[in-house]
Amino acid sequence: MAIINQATKELQVKVVYYGPAMGGKTTNLVQVHDHVQTQAGNKGKLVSLATSSDRTLFFDFLPIEAMTIKGFKTKFQLYTVPGQVIYNTTRQLVLRGVDGIVFVADSQYEKMPENAESFQNLMDNLTSLKLNIADIPYVLQYNKRDLPNAAPVEYMEYLLNNREVQVPSFSASAHKCEGVFESLNMITRLLLQKFINQGAPSHA
Amino acid sequence: MATLPQLIEEDMQRLDEALREFIGQTDATAALIIDKGGFLITHQGDSSQFDVTTIGALASGAFMANQTIAGLVNEPNFNSVYQQGEKSSMLVVNIDEHCLLIVIFSASIGVGIMKYYASGAIRKIAGQLAVAQTRNPGGGYDLSVLNLADSENLFRKKD
Numbered sequence: 001m002a003i004i005n006q007a008t009k010e011l012q013v014k015v016v017y018y019g020p021a022m023g024g025k026t027t028n029l030v031q032v033h034d035h036v037q038t039q040a041g042n043k044g045k046l047v048s049l050a051t052s053s054d055r056t057l058f059f060d061f062l063p064i065e066a067m068t069i070k071g072f073k074t075k076f077q078l079y080t081v082p083g084q085v086i087y088n089t090t091r092q093l094v095l096r097g098v099d100g101i102v103f104v105a106d107s108q109y110e111k112m113p114e115n116a117e118s119f120q121n122l123m124d125n126l127t128s129l130k131l132n133i134a135d136i137p138y139v140l141q142y143n144k145r146d147l148p149n150a151a152p153v154e155y156m157e158y159l160l161n162n163r164e165v166q167v168p169s170f171s172a173s174a175h176k177c178e179g180v181f182e183s184l185n186m187i188t189r190l191l192l193q194k195f196i197n198q199g200a201p202s203h204a
Numbered sequence: 205m206a207t208l209p210q211l212i213e214e215d216m217q218r219l220d221e222a223l224r225e226f227i228g229q230t231d232a233t234a235a236l237i238i239d240k241g242g243f244l245i246t247h248q249g250d251s252s253q254f255d256v257t258t259i260g261a262l263a264s265g266a267f268m269a270n271q272t273i274a275g276l277v278n279e280p281n282f283n284s285v286y287q288q289g290e291k292s293s294m295l296v297v298n299i300d301e302h303c304l305l306i307v308i309f310s311a312s313i314g315v316g317i318m319k320y321y322a323s324g325a326i327r328k329i330a331g332q333l334a335v336a337q338t339r340n341p342g343g344g345y346d347l348s349v350l351n352l353a354d355s356e357n358l359f360r361k362k363d
């Protein structure tokens with residue numbers, strides 16, 4: 001979970017991009033890395049632990065600092081998980097300490113079973129870490145909206161966003177950087193809101 | 205899942221003190237305390253040449269992967285990971301349920317001395333983390349100082 005260092009006035013949070021294989025999780029991080037406005041030194045290197053064919057093997061990692069909020073330096077650590085089904089152990093490792101999730105779904109019709117399976121896998125993995133999806137802020141990103149075989153957003157909402165409490169969802173074409181920053185800003189907003197609502201005694 | 209306590213000035217001083225003492229004893233190049241989720245908590249030594257944030261993320265992943273391997277080979281605990289290089293070596297040792305100690309040191313120094321002195325440093329670090337946890341057992345957040353209105357569009361796209 002997030003680390004709050006009252007001594008250095010630093011808040012560190014972990015956001016994980018989750019979703020089916022080839023859905024665009026790594027592309028999201030690449031676009032954030034390439035296009036985010038930051039002051040010098042506030043953006044780290046994008047590290048990818050990938051196979052020779054550029055498929056994520058362990059995770060991608062991008063550290064990035066946002067503008068200081070009321071004296072707190074906020075350090076975001078963005079991770080992706082490998083989408084391929086066989087790497088489930090790795091996904092569990094990356095989820096450890098997660099504060100917020102961006103679920104990147106593939107909008108193509110034929111990918112709907114994989115989207116549903118990946119979302120169920122996310123819930124199962126959170127359960128194995130003694131976490132509950134209802135307690136973790138998350139947003140849905142419907143990626144690849146620019147493809148001709150994209151399913152209607154309403155159908156994806158029915159498939160993935162039909163719980164008691166609906167979460168924010170975004171249409172995206174990550175390779176064009178559309179919907180990428182919208183998703184990132186919403187998840188950061190949701191998780192900061194959660195921290196504030198969890199108010200507890202301070203020791204500063 | 206339990207969370208780390210919030211750390212205050214006194215905690216950070218004690219943690220840094222333990223790391224400095226350890227570096228003095230071993231001549232290690234740098235020592236880092238990280239959380240198992242990959243967050244860097246603090247570091248001491250000559251770490252200006254390293255990207256300590258990324259090292260923290262990768263080392264925690266490597267350590268946790270080894271813990272999983274331990275489970276697969278019916279070993280109850282691999283409590284450290286050692287990587288020997290030509291110029292530099294790295295040792296990652298378990299501190300407690302939440303944290304790890306990473307030591308980067310010259311390959312000319314044996315790992316034995318690192319492990320020997322690391323055990324003392326770990327006792328002090330774990331002790332201070334336990335003090336912080338007792339002080340604030342809920343490990344909660346008080347971020348009422350944050351103004352959410354300021355957090356809108358934290359990340360902006362370049363034009």
